[in-house]
Amino acid sequence: MGNKIRIIDASGQRIAKKPRLNQTDLSTDNNQIFSTSQTQRYGEYNTFFAPDNYRDINPKGNDYQIQFNDKGAFGTSNGIVFKPYFGTFIVGDENNDFDISNNFKGAKNVCGGFGGYGNSPQAICSNSDSSSIIGGVGYNNIDNSKSSMILGGYFNFIADSNKGATLINGIYVSIEDNSRSSSIITSLNSNIRKNSCNSTIINGCNNCITSGSSNSIIAASVNSEMCYYNNYSSILGGDENKIKNGSYYSSIIGGLYNEICQNNYHSSIIGGKYNKIYDNAGCSIIVGGKTNYIYNTDYSAIIGGEINYLFEGRYSAIIGGKNNYAYSYYSIILDSYDTNIISSDCSAIIGTKFSTINNSDSSTILSAKYNGFYNSPCSVIIAGKNNYIINGSQGSSAIANKCATATDGSVNSSVIATQSGTVNNSSKSAVIGSNNLALINQDNAVYVTKIKINGDIIAGSLPAIDPVIAGALYLDGTSVKISAGV
Numbered sequence: 001m002g003n004k005i006r007i008i009d010a011s012g013q014r015i016a017k018k019p020r021l022n023q024t025d026l027s028t029d030n031n032q033i034f035s036t037s038q039t040q041r042y043g044e045y046n047t048f049f050a051p052d053n054y055r056d057i058n059p060k061g062n063d064y065q066i067q068f069n070d071k072g073a074f075g076t077s078n079g080i081v082f083k084p085y086f087g088t089f090i091v092g093d094e095n096n097d098f099d100i101s102n103n104f105k106g107a108k109n110v111c112g113g114f115g116g117y118g119n120s121p122q123a124i125c126s127n128s129d130s131s132s133i134i135g136g137v138g139y140n141n142i143d144n145s146k147s148s149m150i151l152g153g154y155f156n157f158i159a160d161s162n163k164g165a166t167l168i169n170g171i172y173v174s175i176e177d178n179s180r181s182s183s184i185i186t187s188l189n190s191n192i193r194k195n196s197c198n199s200t201i202i203n204g205c206n207n208c209i210t211s212g213s214s215n216s217i218i219a220a221s222v223n224s225e226m227c228y229y230n231n232y233s234s235i236l237g238g239d240e241n242k243i244k245n246g247s248y249y250s251s252i253i254g255g256l257y258n259e260i261c262q263n264n265y266h267s268s269i270i271g272g273k274y275n276k277i278y279d280n281a282g283c284s285i286i287v288g289g290k291t292n293y294i295y296n297t298d299y300s301a302i303i304g305g306e307i308n309y310l311f312e313g314r315y316s317a318i319i320g321g322k323n324n325y326a327y328s329y330y331s332i333i334l335d336s337y338d339t340n341i342i343s344s345d346c347s348a349i350i351g352t353k354f355s356t357i358n359n360s361d362s363s364t365i366l367s368a369k370y371n372g373f374y375n376s377p378c379s380v381i382i383a384g385k386n387n388y389i390i391n392g393s394q395g396s397s398a399i400a401n402k403c404a405t406a407t408d409g410s411v412n413s414s415v416i417a418t419q420s421g422t423v424n425n426s427s428k429s430a431v432i433g434s435n436n437l438a439l440i441n442q443d444n445a446v447y448v449t450k451i452k453i454n455g456d457i458i459a460g461s462l463p464a465i466d467p468v469i470a471g472a473l474y475l476d477g478t479s480v481k482i483s484a485g486v
């Protein structure tokens with residue numbers, strides 16, 4: 001026979017009622033009744049056993065209801081009709097009929113339960129075979145959840161989870177909506193729901209696993225959430241952390257207000273505050289720091305720092321620093337402030353402030369300030385201030401300058417140790433140690449303000465080309481022609 005739930009009407013009569021038995025007033029404490037017809041009334045710690053079929057323990061009227069201070073134990077066999085009120089312990093078998101009036105549902109195959117705190121009933125309801133409520137203060141319920149268990153705690157609820165759900169020593173926690181084989185252990189106001197199977201919440205409070213986030217865990221966290229198909233993911237510690245929107249195999253460890261979302265598989269945030277990984281940033285990580293972001297950037301990392309961004313570039317990193325932005329592949333910004341690498345793959349900015357590499361692959365700025373590359377790949381700026389390599393001056397360098405420029409196609413040229421030195425449209429040329437001097441439209445030239453030489457200048461041997469001229473050396477404005485040796 002299956003479970004049969006009967007409703008008791010307002011007058012105390014039930015539908016399809018069976019013959020009533022005599023009712024006995026047990027107003028004293030600590031009674032133990034082993035009978036087929038006794039009914040508990042008032043008193044504490046009373047015990048009633050009704051082993052026979054179809055015994056009615058629901059007398060008409062309020063005078064015979066179990067009172068709020070009763071803490072009775074009732075054992076039942078098949079076919080018992082029981083109207084539970086407050087503070088009861090129920091042990092039973094299959095096919096028992098329980099009144100579901102007064103917002104208290106019936107049970108089938110009840111294995112245990114204890115309600116010992118005021119108005120605190122407990123129930124195992126329909127379609128919940130082989131389920132148990134053990135201990136607890138009260139208001140624990142299992143409904144439509146086979147092979148499930150609530151152990152301790154109060155105001156806990158397992159519903160529509162099919163089977164295998166477990167709540168241990170929780171307060172205001174629940175597992176529901178087909179979240180089978182999931183568990184919550186020693187948590188407050190937490191829940192697992194909406195097809196989140198084989199998932200676990202351990203300790204902490206106000207945590208939620210929902211919307212298809214199966215095989216996932218939240219442990220020792222507060223106000224954290226995992227939702228929208230984040231399978232095999234974890235939140236361990238921290239406060240207000242979230243993993244959502246298809247971020248498989250991802251994790252947040254510690255920290256505050258961190259978030260992983262939008263299809264970020266195998267990604268992690270460790271510590272820090274207000275950090276975020278989203279938009280298909282797979283296998284990426286943020287470690288520490290504050291307000292750091294990784295967008296659509298696989299295999300990338302931000303370590304420490306504040307307000308740093310990695311955007312749409314793979315295999316890149318920002319380490320330390322603040323207000324840095326990288327939008328390139330295979331690039332790195334290290335210990336810098338307010339710098340940018342934009343569309344410049346394999347580039348680096350190290351120990352620099354207020355500088356940019358733009359559309360200049362394989363370029364580097366090292367220990368400088370207010371410097372920039374524009375459309376000049378394979379170039380380098382080392383130290384100095386307000387230096388620029390721009391407009392197609394690839395393979396060029398500016399070293400230890402102030403306000404130096406290589407521009408307009410000055411390929412493989414250099415400006416070294418100058419102030420306001422310029423190489424303009426002059427390939428394979430250099431300005432060295434000058435002040436406000438420029439090489440303009442002069443390829444293969446070197447502009448030097450002063451050279452001090454101890455000893456002779458001797459030209460080396462050159463190939464036998466006629467005429468053979470080594471070139472011209474300009475010293476303090478005086479041209480000295482140097483001929484090649486024969």
